[in-house]
Amino acid sequence: MSCLLVAFALGISACGSDDDDEGTGGGGTISGDTLTIYSSLPLQGTSKPQSEAVIDGERLALEQAGGKVGKFKINYVSLDDSTAQNPGTADEAQTAQNARKAIQDETTIFYLGEFNSGGSKISIPLLNKANIPQISPSNTAVGLTTDRPGADPGEPTKYYPAQKRTYARIVPTDIIQGAALATIMKEDGCKSVHIFNDKTTYGAGLARNVEASAKEIGLSVEGNDGTDRNSANYRSLAAQIKADCFVGSGVTGENYVQVFKDVAVACPDCKLYGPDGVAEASFTDPKEGGIPAAVGARTKVTVATLSPEEFEKQGIAEAEKFFTDYKAKYNIEGQPDPYAIYGYETMALALDTLKAVGDKANDREAVRKQLLENTKGRKSVLGTYDIDENGDTTLTDYGLYTIDNGDLTFDKVIKAEGG
Amino acid sequence: MTAIRGLRQAPWAKYVLPGVVIVAVALLPFFRPPLDGFMDDCILALIFVTMALGLNLIVGFAGLLDLGYVAFYAFGALVGGWWASDHFTGVNGEKGIHLGVGDFASNLPGIHINFLLLIVGAIVVCAVAGAVIGLPTLRLRGDYIAIVTLAFGEIIGRFAANGDEVTIFGDYAISNGRESISPLDSIDLLVLDQFDSALDLRPFYWTMLAIVLVALIVNIRLRDSRLGRAWVALREDEVAAASMGVPLVKTKLTAYATGGALGGIAGVFYGLYLNSINANQFQFGFSVFILAMVIMGGLGSIWGVVIGAVVLAFVNNRLIPDVLDQGFVNDIKNDIGLNFSFTEVTFGIFGFVLVLMMVLRPEGILPERRRQIELTEGTGPDESVYEARA
């Protein structure tokens, strides 16, 4: 037995020093003419319809590019970062597996994910070490890219062990969303606000931002309580609400339909506000298990996407074209899921980055640099924007939506104060 | 012919088969790419083997039905979270405490200690936890032990999930609640380069294999030792054991402590391998998963448990998501018009396996001799092997 152990020790030390030579980490060049783009989204539970809209958007962009960039054929693989036991959000072990799958695939050139900020905490460090450029269609947690208010200590440095940036996102951070919510509450006449958060990276972070912005703008914050997704109901928690406005900072998958239902009963005169985490049909539509119509009538939701009409008003022709194409290809009547356009733009940004580096599209380092240092003045379906040195977009518009007949209906643009 | 018979009788003969298997398993990574998905599954299988061996000590050897094994996984993982990450940022005036760690970690705030010390820490914490969990169960009947251990498992899971509200020594939270504690330090064995799970899984594999071998050695030695025989006596008939001078309290608590320590070691490794610790993982389903491995392999049978663990780990991580959900079975299923994915029914499948094993082959795949005699020849209706009351 002991002889075997000695043999293993030798084996480990013999192979341990090979660490640096293996793998395609560190900006290697991909051989061959096929490049793979991975997408990692939660495909189970309440997130399923919205994730599928993102995938549809991504596929549309890829199709419009003809499935290739220059001489490279693009292979698109969609991964699920949720599990049956943990649906409606990114599961950590599964996310790590997805990231490793992308790393292990030598032809990977882009990773489009995660959808939930808590999942990106896991995949960003892994992909960073392998120097794979990453774009998220929807992460809003501040600490993933900057250390501004709302980030935890140690963020964002601890996510980038290779000490350079490989991650970008096309939605504004929650500093803006927090300011947007505070602005709209003040406009609606709120004097005091009570916040619930779902204790995830996204929900807790956004709640901190809302609290800070609300205080700045002159609203009094009566409380910022965490909710537990496994509770049957939140009546006793909601009974403590004495404010006149309520913000439910969470995602639908963390049982926020029940939260809003119970708060609506406990505080019959409160105005209710939700962030983009609940901007989906599984929250707004009673037929899909969402909040009842009476509660929906009192709720307003903020999402960083605008309506087709609003895009038209701002003169973004690309957006109009997107909506026409998307609705035609997927047979949608009415407004598509707000995140469909983000799926489209995520893929479009990835493909345009590859196009911009031309023949070096198989060089991860070249693509990374292009994404994070040279994406300026980009004209897209969302408008014109830059990606700054942190990987954040310079867009700041947030849309305010009301709920009509179970659907999200665009109300107006919020130009947030501050942020 | 006689030569072979002679060989078979040699004292080292019974080590040949396990030895060959171990060498084959150790050489496996040389035949696979460094970041292989199959290697990932193998590492997970090894982690589960260690945990199943630990649970086997408690349930199989000592006959104490522990349905809260997830508590030891939780403690092990939390040890990693406390002492190998920047969770306690305020310590030492924001400079942190560092003991034997590599360069990247030396500059981070928080407590960072070397992996080998983490293992020691996990053993100590889980052994103490095991003793504490076992203490209330000393005078209880078999099924009540199950419930109490289950309750402890849930209580500890709850504390981990709500740990961001519970503070000790000032304002250090015991866990990060539903947000994960991440990233964690990479495993650093000091004499070798630091492991990196984004580049090469092989060092992880060999480290875990070494841990499994140690666990196997510990189990085999314990089984054949005085303590092991005390456990078996305890399992079979507590009264007789007591009257033969077996110290009941000490024996039971040692079972929990040892079994728990193995779970803690595996838990620490698992947390560091996944690079994050999240309280969502500490659920009752995990305890049942490990228990299913022990039962499938055969309660009390060391090699059986190893086989059971490997089989179920692969069923969970490879068979269901990769083979069933993507192969021809999936196509057949879609053709019939059934609209579900096999990953959704993972736990149902495990439940089914449990029921099937219990009804058809309760002694397990590779049963321990004594157990097989008990279960196939049966005990009388009034004699329940686990009944003991104060």
Next chain:
Amino acid sequence: MEAASVPAEEPRQRTSEAAWELVSKYGLIALLLALPIYYGIQDLSDDGDLSRLGNNLVDGLSNGAIWALVALGYTLVYGIIELINFAHGDIFMIGAFASFGLWGTLGLTAQTSTVGLVVGLFVTLLIAMVATAALNVMIERVGYRPLRNAPRLAPLITAVGFSFILQNVGILWLGASQVAVPDLVGSQKELVAIAGLSISRGDVLAVAVTAPLVFLLVAFVARSRLGKAMRATAQDPEAARLMGINVDTTISLTFLLGGLLAGAAGLINTLYQTSVWFFQGFTAGLIAFTAAVMGGIGNLRGAVVGGLIIGCIQQISDNRIGNEWTPAVVFAYLVLIMVFRPQGLIGEETREAG
């Protein structure tokens, strides 16, 4: 066989045992009263009256009625075959799911007329009860009967297995997230306010449906012939067999009754909470089992009393400590009871030795 870890019994032993019996009983009562009294005093100093505690208790009693129904199922089964039926909580969950499904089939919505609702809910109640009862009997037949003579471990593990299978059925049926359900009876609307306490429709409904079911069950077990057979089998199956009682059928009957009650509890719970979830059975099962043990396992009155008490503790904990801590509080109570007074408040009624 009963085994005592202390060999001989001497008179001194008996006195100390009797003393321990008294101490543990009143200790348990004190422990149970600790939370209400503590928070009652806090209320008096904060608000000046006990209305907050009173509301907690009102909610607690109605929730507790639901737990009582489920606990009765556990206690009946444990009393007769000394098995903790892990799958029972999930039978409750299936009852809830079935009720929700039936509402869809019968076309019950929040807009249905009162008469329509009453009739529809009554039909749902009957069908759900029968469905869960049948399911429970089937599980017993397939999973527990073959293991009647196996060591205790075997049927327990089988029960866990069935629990998982049922949970997965729930996942396949309605998905893995909580599903909001139409609020048919307006369960949170206040029906009456007495002495500053608000009693909602859901509260009244829970008690109104539970009480008759409990009375019926207790009467059945106490008076009817089959009930007597159940009690006899619970006391001593061998002797019962000798007296001509068909033990197998009696055990199936026990499971049937337990299933009926679990189905009813499922419907009431769905009306009360307005949501269903595949995982609700697991939590409910452990809470109900705590209730059964608290009252005294095997003891019907004990299960009801235990259920009501646990409901109150749960509500107080939800309201004061936070509902993410409530499971930990309930389980802590479970551990304390198991360790210090496993026979519960009223006393166990399980198989006699020998």
